[in-house]
Amino acid sequence: MIVAEQKPLVEIAERIKEANKVLIVGCSMCVTVCLAGGEKEVGVLAAALRLLRAQTGRSLETVEYTATRQCDQEYLEAMAKIVTPDIDLIISMACGVGVQYVAERFDQWTIPALNTKLIGGTLEHGVWEERCGLCGDCVLHKTGGICPIIRCSKSILNGPCGGSQNGKCEISPTTPCAWQLIYDKMAKLGKLEALLTIEPVKDWSKARDGGPRRVVKEDVAL
Amino acid sequence: MNDWHPKIVAFCCYYCAYAAADLAGSLRLQYPANVRMVEQPCSGKIDPLILLRAFEEGADGVYVAACVEGDCHFLKGNIRAKQRVHQLKRLLDEIGIGGQRLEMYNLSSSMGSRFAEVAREFTARIRSLGPSPVNPENIKPAVRLTEEKR
Structure with missing residues (x-):
């Protein structure tokens, strides 16, 4: 929401x-x-x-x-x-x-x-956290369902970076490192080898730059 | 100003403060007559709208009297009331009425004398603050409209 x-x-x-x-x-x-x-x-x-x-x-x-x-x-x-x-x-x-x-x-x-x-969800009653960066080209299938775009402070696709310490991000001791979360989740899924693939530079043309985006679903257009 | 009697509304939980008020009465304890009590099934029933309404209708001070923490008949009602009162105090500061015109007290049904003491204590506080800065004549009634069902 x-x-x-x-x-x-x-x-x-x-x-x-x-x-x-x-x-x-x-x-x-x-x-x-x-x-x-x-x-x-x-x-x-x-x-x-x-x-x-x-x-x-x-x-x-x-x-x-x-x-x-x-x-x-x-x-x-x-x-x-x-x-x-x-x-x-x-x-x-x-x-x-x-x-x-x-x-x-x-x-x-x-x-x-x-x-x-x-855009996020409820962590506990009265606390909401960002979960989607609206990048327009979802990569969650590659990252164990954890979004590196919005949950990683640098939005990097081949993490973690050097700022990941004890599972936390260098920006704050209360912010988990998204790439640590991704690593842990992929390990649990038995899919760690998938992380060996180097992700190329993301195509940001599907994201926010370039004016308002529009979604058209022709079959329901009146 | 010494003969000024502030209007005070006390939202009292049925399981504690309301019974404590009864006890205060049975014990013939004296407390200021300007405290108007509103019985609540639980202090957790209060919400910002009710408390703001009291101020809109001319209250100079409002307090919520709830059970002692850990003793709520509905387990957490008084904890929720505490959070709401705390939040509303900040809003009242922003509004300009002042958060000190709102308070929360915890007491049990056997604390008749404490009930009278709270009434005296809060009345003294409001008397020192003076009348509410809000003139109820400048409050227009709320108009609430709902969406027509199709």
Whole structure:
């Protein structure tokens, strides 16, 4: 899932200081799971902003709404009737994708309430870690299911490097060396010989550089 | 300001603080009358929305009274409440209300005198802090809309 975290409250409050009525839109997908922008977080942000504003002698009107998915036009259409002209500003509590979809669909100025951090999973309740670097050319079959692109600080394909010490990465004693993890896993799988193959330089043209990537599935196109 | 009586809301767990309040009453113990109690099935029932709502409706101070750690009827409710209170104190600091207007206390159902002491202690704290900076008249009611099912 996409993992995000809320921006500091004062930063959001500063951006909405001119507005009298705001719509706060949550998203029921990834940001609900990572407890950053779901229905509950929408409620807490709305209450916090109302309380902050009330101290200035003015009041803030908030409308709370949580869309099934902000990154899908159909759910924004379902939301269209609540985006009335008296709403001065929309605060999107989705990832960067949701914010852009809302900004594109509606005329109101849309601002993000979250910082989109990473694509990852839950380590324990309240802790999420990055697991995919979106390189566009998955190599997990070669590395025992451990991603060297994002879990190795240098994204090297023929590791480990000299900074691997006692199974940890030199960047921090709490960060495991991805290549140590890969070695251990491949040893357990009995596939250590596969690591003897030298990986050529990765084709990064399938990764982020070169404009927004697009995926087309022609058989489902209408 | 000496005759000012702060509005204080106490979210009390049914298994400890609520019973302790009963005991304090049976013992004829005196504690400030400005503490409004809200019974909770467990302190783990409280969440930031409820506590913020109290401040929106004009509370000058809010406290959560939970069972002694390790004695929660539902095992971990009071630990969860502690984490939420801790987090919300930081949010209240950001909001400008101040985290010291929110507190968490642990007591058992047999601690009637401690219950009265907590009420006095917290009331004294809020009296020294003065009224909440939030004027409830500047709070517009929350509007919550839900997606239409298709």
